[in-house]
Each structure stands twice: as structure tokens, then as C-alpha cells.
Amino acid sequence: MTDYKDVLARDISAKSESMQAHLIAIRRDIHAHPELGFDTVRTAHIVEQELLRLGLTPQTGVGRSGVMVDIVGAHPGKTVLLRADMDALPIHEQTGLPFSSQYPGKMHACGHDIHTATMLGVAAIVPHYRAQLHGTLRLIFQPAEETPDSGAEAMIADGAADGVELAITLHNKPELAAGEIGLTRGASTASSDEFDVVVHGKSTHAARPHMGTDPIIAAVNLVSQLQTIISRELDPANSAVLTIGHIHGGTTHNIISDSCLIQGTVRAKSPAARAHIEEAFKRICAGVALSLNVRVEVKYQRGVPPLMNDDALIDALEPILSHQFGKAIIAKPSASFGAEDFSLFTERAPGCQIHIGSGAPGRDDHLHNSDYQPDERSIHAGTQALARLAIDLLSK
Secondary structure, three states, X not given: OOOHHHHHHHHHHHHHHHOHHHHHHHHHHHHHOOOEOOOOHHHHHHHHHHHHHOOOOOEEEEOOOEEEEEEEOOEEEEEEEEEEEOOEEOOOOOOOOOOOOOOOOOEOOOOHHHHHHHHHHHHHHHHHHHHHOEEEEEEEEEOOOOOOOOHHHHHHHOOOOOOEEEEEEEEEEEEEEOOOEEOEEEEEEOXXXXXXXXXXXXXXXXXXXXXXXXXXXXXXXXXXXXXXXXXXHOOHHHOXXXXXXXXXXXXXXXXXXXXXXXXXXXXXXXXXHHHHHHHHHHHHHHHHHHHOOOEEEEEEEOOOOOEEEOHXXXXXXXXXXXXXXXOOOOOEEOOOOOOOOOHHHHOOOOEEEEEEEEEOOXXXXXXXXXXXXXXXXXXXXXXXXXXXXXXXXXXX
């Protein structure tokens, strides 16, 4: 007797394969016309027109320039959200591909064009199975993932997360070969916080240091002590990254300046570590101010939280994806300290990020690189993965 799940796996794979030329064409069109931040107007229009062609009813202008569509099953049930991001990066493309960016200084160097095409594939497949779905599949196409002004936050404000019980996103991963699927446990990405510290001293001639208060000496001490938060206050198994990215103080050789600016970022992979670092950061700044007789002004700005993969959801996805691809797909810890604003969705509902291998044979690609060339076969793998898990999660 033929198992229904085997039939489903073959059917999804065949449907995905039959539309690959179309999806790759869409991807290449988006790639050639990259848009930044919330300015994803052309990309959103492509998405809208494709969803209309599929007989769906998309909602546009969600979160300023996002697109959202619900695929409602035949039976009542939960709402599962899948997200693709649409925006590009301010990078000048150096690939030399025939469909390279036509806009100088803009490039899809993070593969969001791949994500958008993949999700359109999911939109084409899932409606075939409406009769067995219990609940609603919500697909969102998000702007401004790469910018401090978060597109996820904007879409959530417009109701994209309302009623959602599970939230899933994908990301292409060039460290995995095309067609491979990666799941992770715990934090998939880190939080991303920024700080601006101004050390205020008192200026004087370099020959008379005793008549002033040197903010640069204090800043040097501060930079050194801040690193001890990571090396001496955190469990090495639950570590974090504190980076000083910019220091500026003084105007010339022979003057002790009035102030020194320090800027940087903090990334952590657990809410507890994130909170501890912020407290310790402010404590050390206060201590340096007291010990070196300077005034330390601290602006500590929280960005997106860590994207925490839900263990129960990962437990459910492992067998679903293993069956679809005919091989064991086992979740592993993530080593990434990148940040991802999809974490704003997973703060509101259990969720996770799935990695789709995009590494091309003979290449050693990395995201956010001007020569990034993902393998387009990742679209086929991603379409299968997301369509299958959506159908299975809504068929129970």
C-alpha cells in the first residue's frame, strides 16, 4: 500500500520542480532591480501581481510596503505564518552576472530575492491542499529587514502577527550545499544592541596634563574593562560579542581634548546574557567615571532581540522535513551572531528560522558580499520545505 505521506512528498516535489523556471525568472528580475529598506515598491508589485495570478487576494501596504496574503483552509484551526524578506543591501554588485543589479550601489547580497521567489512557490502549491487544511496559512513579504527601522515591527503594527500561533521564516545559507536543509535549536541569531558613549574631560595643553582631565585615557581604560564583561562575567558556553567599532577624540597632537566618543555593538544569544551585559556595561562606565574623574554619558539602544527557536516546533519539523527530503534532518546549535528582525515575530508566537543551503559548487560564498552568487537550486529546496511543513502543520 502506498503511504499518503510518500505521495504528498512526491507531489510537492513535482509541483515545485515544474515551476522552477518561472520562479528563477522572478528571482532574476528582482535581483536586477534591488530596492532598499521600505522602498520595495517594485518588488512588492511583482509579488502582488503573482499572487493575483494564482487566484489569491493579497493585501498591500502592510508595514508601509509589505504584502500579506491568507490561504484559508476548509476547516477551522490555527494560523501559521511564513515570512520572506524583500529588501536588498547598499552594496555595489561585482558578480558580472547577466542579471546583475542595474542600480549602482544596490545589490541582493543577502539572498532576499531567493526568499521572495521561494515564498511565491509556496503560494502556488499550498492552495492545492485547501481541503485538508485546518486553519490559515499567512504569507508575508516583508520590507526593511536590513535596516535599523524594522519592517517586521512595521508589519506587526499593521496586524501581520494578529492571531498567529506559529511563525516560521527561511534564510539561504551558502555554508550549506544547495538542497541541504538546516535546523537549529536555541538561538538562531543574536540580539543586536548599539551604544554611544561620550567621555567628558577637561582640555589642556599636552605639556600641562595636570591642568586638565584626559578623556582619552579614560576611554582606553573603558574599552579594556568593557571586554571583561564577555571574558570574565559570562558563561563561555553562553557567550556574546561586544565590539568597539569607532573611537574619536581630539583634534591635534598637542592638546588633551574635552571629550572622546566610543561607539559599538553588543550581540547576545539569550535574553539573560543580553540583560546582564547591559547592566554590567552601565556599571563599568559609572566606575570609570568615578575612578578617573571624568563624566561618562551613555546612550545604550536596544535593537532586535535574539531569534529563539521553539523546541517543540523544531521537534515537529525534524520528521516532516526528513520525510520530504528522504534523509535525516537533525537540528544543531547555531554559531551565528548575526541579527534578524523576525525575532520580533517569535517574541509573539512560537517560531523558528529554517536554513536553506545555497552554496554553489566550487565557490566559497558568504552573505553581504559584493560577489555573492547563491545557487538557484535553493529555490526548489526551500519551496518544498516550506510548502510541506505548512501543509503538515495545518493538517493536524
